[in-house]
Amino acid sequence: MIEEKFDAIVVGAGPSGNAAAYTMAKEGLKVLQLERGEYPGSKNVQGAILYADALEKIIPDFREDAPLERHVIEQRLWTMDDTSYVGMHYRSDDFNEERPNRYTIIRAQFDKWFSGKVREAGVVLLCETTVTELLRDTQGRVIGVRTDREGGTAFADVVILGEGVNGLVGQRSGLRPELKPETVALAVKEMHFLPREVIESRFNLKGNEGAVIEAMGTITDGMTGTGFIYTNQESISIGIGCIVSDFAESGRTPYGLLEAFKRHPSVRPLLEGSECKEYAAHLIPEGGYNAMPELFGDGWIVVGDAGQFVNAVHREGSNLAMTTGRVAGETVVWLKRRREVASKANLAEYQRRLEATFVMKDLKKYRRIPDFLHRNKQFFGVYPKLLSAAAQTWFRVDGVDKRAKEKQIFQSFREGRTLPGLIGDALKLARSWR
Amino acid sequence: MMNTTEVGAAPKAPPVKVEERLFQNRYLVDAGRPHIKIKPHAEPSKALMALTHLCPAGCYSLNDKGQVEAVVDGCVECGTCRVLTAKTGEVEWNYPRGGFGVLFKFG
Known part of the structure; x- marks a missing residue:
């Protein structure tokens, strides 16, 4: 496919893959990035909330041109039964700050923007390219990837796997076990469009202020799971997710559960008159620290959802993805500078660096929660x-x-x-x- | 009086047609090359049966011989069916070829 050898190949153009590719290319490394979708974001689904801190550490001035929807000034936590909710709301004008802390985003648009930055940094991006397997040398070291393109092999010193929750490449190459129905959630989501003034009056917002709701209770019909409602500029993201094994036993359909959530007397008025323009579903790895696979080996590193980097309690994922991607990228740059190979022993530096960040500290703290x-x-x-x-x-x-x-x-x-x-x-x- | 005796019994929503939702989505269907195949079976396992309600795109249904069939044109590529049947190996799951499958406008 491409004759030249790269310093690194990144599989996937989501938050983790983009963070890794950008970090390496900024430091002058030759990076090839492979994405199976028509464009970055076309296969990606999230609520979605962007945590500024993780992105600021990669692109400090991202606010200048990133497609951000609303900055979150109000967080609502709802405990629901069939007719009511008991709420804990936190709203503060302090969140109307120069550099807001959290934003709602629309992933397909955000990922496209992030990918633009990645390509500007010098990364070679090939879309519509599905990686089918890892290539290894006689010692078993990963030296490249095979793709579904004609003659589709590519070689590099290290392969960074940001392939998402359904990480088939890593699974089929024996780098990590298959996901378990007990530790992965299935979430379904709809995008409901409404004029922005309507959203602002229904949620008590002005300008680009945003409110987000996380809900639990009888909406999941006895299953372990949560629902969410996020305000975008001209749309509302609404979704619900439960553990896959619970769904399997319950007999409920995911779309039936979402429909019931939408019909709840506390939710229905928020969506009244809206037009649904998309229905999506995605898995969320919720096993936490105890479900974490091996994170590195000879010639490879795993980042983002593929590595189970999700804090289910705090509904954080994209920030862990970006942070693991950045740290993986920095580790590869560090090795390159020292003229050292990406061996398993050397890549252990990735995990050492992660241990010093909130990523591993939080996942360890909550290891018993899932x-x-x-x-x-x-x-x-x-x-x-x-x-x-x-x-x-x-x-x-x-x-x-x-x-x-x-x-x-x-x-x-x-x-x-x-x-x-x-x-x-x-x-x-x-x-x-x- | 408070009602604490009916704990766990939530009302069921009326039947919902998933087709009405999928119709909003954009797909590039790889005609004649389904990325998901069900292995021939006389009787579906419990896990395979569960997919007839669990698949968020309603791709799985029971035919009149009591076997589970899949039509994956509306698949949203979540991977739930693969995870649930990993043990029984009844579902052969691959990503669609590069560029094909669902195209999320919003995600």
């Missing part, structure tokens, strides 16, 4: 219902005295979950969170 949430479905069904009922008892004025109401609430929790159950849940949660 399993905890999967095994303790009361947090998605029983508790949201109890919480909502308690709030209703508390706020409804009906002649019942307050002491009696307190008693009634306490009694409902004891009946709904039993006293040992309540204490056990509190302890388990504390232990997992630690």
Whole structure:
């Protein structure tokens, strides 16, 4: 395909692959990037929220021309039952700052922009090119890739795999095991268009201010999962995701679940009159630290979703992707400068550097959480219902005295979950969170 | 009175047609070269059966012989079917050829 040998080949043009390719090309390395989609972003799906910090460390002035939708000034966390939600909202004018912290984005547009920067930095990008396997030398060292193009091989000192959650290349080359239905979530999402003034009045926003909602409760029908509603300039992203094995057992369809979420009395007015222009689905690796595969080997490094770099509790992924991509790129540049080969021993530097960042620290901190949430479905069904009922008892004025109401609430929790159950849940949660 | 006895029983949404959603999407179909194939089977496994409701694009259905069939033109390439049937190996899953398949305008 291409005769010359590259310093690095990057598989995938999502946030992790783009971060890696950009970082290396900026330092003068010869980089080939391969993307199976017609254009970068055409296969990519995310909520989506962009965390400025991770991108600033790669492109400090990204705000000048990146396609950003709204900066987030309000975060709403909803615990829902069938007719209500109990909300924790945090809104602050402090988020109306010169360099906002979080933005909503539309991935197909954002990825195209990021890819433009990557190509400006000197990366050779080939789209519509699916990598089919890794090429190895007689010692088993990865030396390049084969693609589905005619005569489609390419060679490099190191291959960076930013191939996403469905990382077939790495899986089929035995670099990592297949995903497990228990540690991966299936999310479906729709893009609903509305005039921007309508969005702003419904969400109490002005200008480019944005609000985002993360929701849990009976909307997932007893499954481990969450829903989300994000405001873009002229559209609302709405989606819901649950663990694949839960979906398999439940008999529910993902689109049926999303439809029910959209029909919830608290959600429906937000979408009223909107036009849906796209329906997408994607897997999210939610196994966390304990599901993390080997991150490097002789001639290869894995970055982003392919390496399970997602913090499911905080709904963070793209920032981990960009950070792992950047650190992988920096490691390769560092080795190149020292004229050292990309051997497994030398690439261990990648993991050492990651350990010093929030990526590994956060994933380690929450290593028990994915399993905890999967095994303790009361947090998605029983508790949201109890919480909502308690709030209703508390706020409804009906002649019942307050002491009696307190008693009634306490009694409902004891009946709904039993006293040992309540204490056990509190302890388990504390232990997992630690 | 508070209702805490019906915990776990949420109302089911009315049946939803996924075709109406997929019709919004853009695809470049690689005619005659489906990227997903189901291996011949007499009786589908539990996992393969689950795909008839789990596939977010509704690609899987049961035929009158009790076997699961797939029409993957509307596939959104999420990989759920591959992950769920990895153990039984009933689904042969590859990415579409470069450039083919779903094209997300928004993602």
